[in-house]
Amino acid sequence: MVDPYATARELIQRTGTARSRDMVRAGVARAQLSRLVASGDLLRLSRGIYTLPDLAPAEGREGLLVIAERLATPRLCLLSALSLHGLTTQAPFEVWIAIGNKDRAPRIDWPPLRVVRMSEKTLGAGLEPLPIGHVTLRVTGVAKTVVDCFKYRNLVGLDVAIEALREALGAGLTTMDELWMYARLCRVARLMRPYLEALA
Template sequence: MAANAELSEKQTVVEVCKRIPKGTVCLLSALAMHELTTQAPFEVWLAIDRKDWLPQVKDLPIRIVRFSGDALKSGIEHRVIDGVSIPVYNPAKTVADCFKYRNKIGLDVAIEALKDGWKARKFTMDEIQKYAVICRVQNVMRPYLETLIA
């Protein structure tokens, strides 16, 4: 790759995860990794503990969100990209997070991810309900879940 070439989306995720090893890829970036969105995020969305210091990385496009407790620790899987293990929330946890952060990313994005993930069989109803409870969005998600099984 040429020295002046822009980093690809995957290379950017790898660089961000190398520099912020306590972070977990989440929200729009996780949706893209799971192929659950038509949007290409221009920032790498990363979850860190609400008590952690805010990372100072000026040369990479990063969007930090704060999670805590089970919402931070649950549903993490690892993907290997260019030999680097990347922590990313699984599809069901990612969709629940999208409903939790619907004011930041848009309710339409969360609903699209739920429908697309269900259609592509990326998660079961039990999995999505488990993470809805962990993220405390079961009441918000209930009407949309009901339309999936209707």
């Protein structure tokens, strides 16, 4: 007979999360999953996605585990990246992800997503690994995030972009050379020039 807790724990420990359908395939009944959640042995992150209480991510990062489980190649950007790099005091209630111009926008029930379309040329630029529990996501690095804030200033606000630029340079998290490189790649060098020159 299958021990539902041992089976669920074994599946979850491999990647940090497990889907209900995978646990059902392994012999755990849906009613048993509900009882494990009620008893506190499992933590339900989102519909059909579970983790263990001792593997639960830091406050505010639960949505990132769900994103990692549900999306094939999540790329965190803009306000989510700013928050992860410590460049803003605001915690966005949406998870900001970048997709290609022709990609289909993902549809999930939780967490709420803000989808930003980028060209293939800029989509993969400046991505860094971000370990969250047992999984690794990709997030735009500091320089690319700051430049993206200028490029998508109509979405995040020019004041957010300027604050991110000041914070990143002031904390030594990026260099002028990196910022210029991404500014040229994203075609916002002319827009950013006066701000970069003022802080040089």
